[in-house]
Amino acid sequence: MTAFIQARGLRKSFGTTDALRGIDLDIHRGEVIAVMGPSGSGKSSLLHCLAGVLVPDSGTVIVDGVTVSALNEARRSALRLTEFGFVFQFGQLLPDLTAVDNVTIPLLLGGMKRKQALKEAHGWLDRLGLEAAAARLPGELSGGEAQRVAIARALVAHPSVLFADEPTGSLDSLAAENVLTAMLELVRQAGTTLVMITHDPRTAAYADREIIVRDGQLAATDRVGIS
Numbered sequence: 756m757t758a759f760i761q762a763r764g765l766r767k768s769f770g771t772t773d774a775l776r777g778i779d780l781d782i783h784r785g786e787v788i789a790v791m792g793p794s795g796s797g798k799s800s801l802l803h804c805l806a807g808v809l810v811p812d813s814g815t816v817i818v819d820g821v822t823v824s825a826l827n828e829a830r831r832s833a834l835r836l837t838e839f840g841f842v843f844q845f846g847q848l849l850p851d852l853t854a855v856d857n858v859t860i861p862l863l864l865g866g867m868k869r870k871q872a873l874k875e876a877h878g879w880l881d882r883l884g885l886e887a888a889a890a891r892l893p894g895e896l897s898g899g900e901a902q903r904v905a906i907a908r909a910l911v912a913h914p915s916v917l918f919a920d921e922p923t924g925s926l927d928s929l930a931a932e933n934v935l936t937a938m939l940e941l942v943r944q945a946g947t948t949l950v951m952i953t954h955d956p957r958t959a960a961y962a963d964r965e966i967i968v969r970d971g972q973l974a975a976t977d978r979v980g981i982s
């Protein structure tokens with residue numbers, strides 16, 4: 756079976772820093788992948804190349820048959836909006852919009868009417884146990900609540916892939932556990948592919964497979980193996 760995400764020979768430098776030094780990676784549809792490795796090893800660069808945020812200097816990224824690395828910025832941007840969701844460590848919610856309005860953004864950008872978008876957004880907040888937080892501003896949310904709102908926003912438009920860069924990295928361990936289990940439940944239900952960077956081995960243990968990035972290369976793969 757052809758992998759849903761295929762990366763071949765990925766290289767990326769920033770000035771004299773070689774962030775990625777030849778990465779080959781296959782990810783299957785619906786797989787949950789944990790990306791681990793030391794700080795500065797190239798994890799975020801890899802995630803950004805897979806998601807079409809960065810264009811590799813050489814090598815290719817194919818997602819669902821589309822060669823993302825060959826698209827221009829406008830088409831990569833359109834693909835990110837329709838096919839991918841993103842969750843980062845923090846600071847991703849628009850501070851002047853309520854939680855529910857933050858979640859409607861991808862739908863409104865996709866052309867959905869506001870009334871319908873609000874309905875869908877409320878549905879996702881409910882599923883994440885956040886119905887009481889819908890009208891609050893990000894500054895009025897706990898760290899864990901804010902990350903769950905960010906997850907709702909990342910999933911509301913039904914992406915095929917969710918890219919998460921240390922999504923629980925700013926949370927205490929209990930909040931991290933709650934956010935992580937909520938995200939995984941939704942991702943597993945929807946069959947969404949998840950590529951998640953984490954420093955925490957307990958977080959990585961939830962994945963189907965761990966990959967380790969060291970000095971811009973993959974160090975080890977297939978803790979569980981590809982089914």
Ligand SMILES: Nc1ncnc2c1ncn2[C@@H]1O[C@H](COP(=O)(O)OP(=O)(O)O)[C@@H](O)[C@H]1O
Nearest residue numbers: 769772773774793794795796797798799800801
């Ligand atoms: N935009 C950038 N400009 C310059 N250097 C960068 C940039 N992004 C990443 N780097 C460098 O590339 C290397 C890999 O970074 P990164 O992919 O962020 O690693 P990680 O996510 O594993 O911490 C590091 O040395 C980092 O300093």
Ligand SMILES: [Mg+2]
Nearest residue numbers: 798799800920
């Ligand atoms: Mg990083």
